[in-house]
Amino acid sequence: MSFQTDNKLIKWFDDRLPLVSVMHHTFVQHPYPRNLNVAYQFGSILGVMLTLQIVTGIVLAMHYTAHTSLAFDSVEHIMRDVNYGWLLRYMHANGASMFFIAVYLHMFRGLYYGSYKAPREMIWMIGVVILLVMMATGFMGYVLPWGQMSFWGATVITNLFSALPVVGDPIVTWLWGGFAVDNPTLNRFFSLHYLLPFVIFGLVFLHLVALHQKGSTNPLGIEIKGPADYISFHPYFTVKDFFGFAAFGVLFAIFVFWFPNYLGHPDNYIPADPLVTPAHIVPEWYFLPFYAILRSVPDKLLGVLAMFAAIGVLFILPWLDRSRVRSAAFRPQYKWFFWIFALDCIVLGYAGSQPAEGNMLVISRIATIYYFVHFIFLMPVLGWFERPKPLPTSISEAVLAGKASTSAGENA
């Protein structure tokens, strides 16, 4: 099982610093359930995206200037003058969107297959922290080009904290380093935008340590019981993951080369003007569902609290879900509610992109209420009332028996 070699140099090195054997354990020999499907691609894709964001970000920082009078022009300088600057910037900007696409699919996978349940709560909770840090990083990155959306996005988001009683205004002034979003704000956002990806890197390391402690879940939601249930990471999942990188890379390339600005906003190609707010402010698409929740509540403080609660509720999800069955494949009712919830998130995202008035406001209010009902009411109650389908006795039995006995699992 463990790492073996005849090479004396590697033996000498690994005996003193067990780097080779740890890497071997992690990326070659670690056992994974043999039935992982396409929904399990996104973890490794996220690792690649994080690396790509760090690499493109470091080189962009070599050409970018974090000053209110120079930032916008330095981004245009990257686009027009720097060799391949357009490619690097489009990779970085669209890479952020791809990162969020992958992370949301990764999370929905977790919700569908019950990946957050005991004994894997720590993996899930670290993941939620990673999501929060990703959001902070993405938000601050969007401010750096210092266009109209950068400026007004920064203004609106930092003003969220002014909703807090008493300490709100001092906190906002402290975040800004002044009386409005200005040069001190831009400088600190650049500093933190450079730092946080490395914080994410550290959190990902913890995420993986926790994952390897308890092992991966799988579409059947039952644990590995014997050698017939698992296969080693290499070559079986390395080849599966590389196929995933290639497929996801095609999607990424389509955006980078054909629709590089589709996910952005044209107003961000107008330099920031502190005296004029664009007619319709929208955050980047990956914040839209949370933005819709913020706007659906008529009270300022409660709106902000609801928005943070929408992510906070994910932390306690492992304890809200009372069902002992992990995989939705064996949960006939939860399966439906899962898809309704996914639809609800899409509705929230659409509502967030539209002006908050008329029917759209009503729709976003209903969708917001449903979002919380799903977690706080449906999740606990389903666990008591739902009658799950019988679980297979082992992964290998279910997989080798074919579709006959586990049609539900295969349809998932």
Place this chain on the structure above:
Amino acid sequence: MSAASHGGDGGERRDFLVITAGAFVGVGAVGLVWPFVDQMNPSADVLALSSTEVDISGIEPGQSVTISWRGKPVFVRRRTEAEIEAAVSVDMDDLPDPQSDLERHKDGKAEWLVVLGICTHLGCVPLGFAGEYDGWFCPCHGSHYDTSGRIRKGPAPANLEVPEYEFLTDTQIKIG
């Protein structure tokens, strides 16, 4: 530790030293952290940006100008008789943040309204002569302000702020 409290093994003396040392380390740590926190607050040059003088002689009734003060927009609006009347005649019970029109302009200068052009919801700049009350309308999240800059409808919790300002002459104001 006096002779009365000697327990033989010096336990109390050791506890005292541990607690005292711990307390001093704690105070020291907080003292060291504070400069790293406070460096993010407005610096001296930002705080030094003080006041702005504005010549208002060119503003006709029914017009509004936007000027920049401390990096923030300030609306100086010369209100028409109808707008003043609309602002004065409002029932206080209809206001989420009750304030009479009299409290929002200088004595005897009812036609001049000076407010910060920052929506009290999340800081966008509202559009003038718009919204259901013909005062201001914030396009970001749909707050409506009346001709006195008071919040009437929408998510904003408070009226547009009236900055500190004074009339130097009839045609000159100083903000800040």
